Amino acid sequence: MLSKKTCKCMIVLTAILLLLLSGGCGGRQAESEPNEFMAWSFVRGLVRSRMEQPNKAIFPEFSQEFVERQGDDIFVIRAHVGAPDDTGTMVSYNFIVTAEYLGNQVFQETSVEITRAP
Structure with missing residues (x-):
């Protein structure tokens, strides 16, 4: 069984990973403006x-x-x-x-x- 401290760390790491994957890094490039x-x-x-x-x-x-x-x-x-x-x-x-x-x-x-x- 995992300790409470280990569970909290896993939750925080999972949240950071989801944030990065959903748009923080690796998100779509902004559409270029016409020139x-x-x-x-x-x-x-x-x-x-x-x-x-x-x-x-x-x-x-x-x-x-x-x-x-x-x-x-x-x-x-x-x-x-x-x-x-x-x-x-x-x-x-x-x-x-x-x-x-x-x-x-x-x-x-x-x-x-x-x-x-x-």
Whole structure:
């Protein structure tokens, strides 16, 4: 038979173990907050997929100037891309994409405008 002191120790150790397992250590990571670079990466992939030859699209380096944040979860990206047209001639396109952050590192476009630069 276990002594009262041993039983109390086992109860305390069990409580600590349950606390650690339920969330103190080893709990789920907090969901990452959206940022301008995440929005840029999403939009770049979206615009690339709409080009005649997606694998030849050339985007500028990321710049904060391209991204306007409207509230917590809405991003408007204004930038340009160089890509071959249907004849293979390299052309510059301007684009404006509004994207909404849905959570869990997922974005969804709410508007897309891609125009050939003058």
